[in-house]
Amino acid sequence: MEAPNDLLKAAAQVLPNAYAPYSGYKVAAAVRTSSGRIYTGTNVENASYGLSMCAERVAIFSAVASGERKVTEVLVLVERGPPATPCGACLQVISEFGDDSTRIYSVSLETRESNTWTLRELLPHRFTKETLKATRRDQK
Numbered sequence: 001m002e003a004p005n006d007l008l009k010a011a012a013q014v015l016p017n018a019y020a021p022y023s024g025y026k027v028a029a030a031v032r033t034s035s036g037r038i039y040t041g042t043n044v045e046n047a048s049y050g051l052s053m054c055a056e057r058v059a060i061f062s063a064v065a066s067g068e069r070k071v072t073e074v075l076v077l078v079e080r081g082p083p084a085t086p087c088g089a090c091l092q093v094i095s096e097f098g099d100d101s102t103r104i105y106s107v108s109l110e111t112r113e114s115n116t117w118t119l120r121e122l123l124p125h126r127f128t129k130e131t132l133k134a135t136r137r138d139q140k
């Protein structure tokens with residue numbers, strides 16, 4: 001399955017804004033929501049390394065801050081090297097606003113290679129709010 005051109009274009013547009021002075025690894029993301037809109041993000045690193053944030057989460061948080069609650073597609077674009085699979089933390093955040101069939105695309109600007117998966121393929125048996133609901137005793 002080919003990465004959608006509009007998501008790819010949106011990610012490529014913000015890739016130069018990636019703030020990655022420590023790793024030198026520039027990443028951009030574009031997500032499509034249930035309203036059909038596209039939101040973008042880049043990785044934003046920090047001198048306190050552990051505070052660095054991935055492009056996928058920046059894009060999803062931007063969508064949520066704009067009032068969106070459902071993500072249907074996520075595209076990750078790397079400047080160099082092979083396509084990147086979203087990290088575990090990003091998969092959990094995608095899970096919060098996606099579902100098993102949420103489509104994830106990964107593309108390398110350098111090699112032009114691309115991969116695609118569903119969220120279910122990358123994060124089977126995910127932890128969701130359904131588990132929390134099932135444990136609540138204060139609500140009938």
Ligand code: THU
Pocket residue numbers: 020023025027042043044045052053054055056076084085086087
């Ligand atoms: N990074 C992302 O933004 N998304 C990914 O899918 C992989 C990793 C960022 C985090 C950090 O700024 C840099 O890439 C190196 O790990």
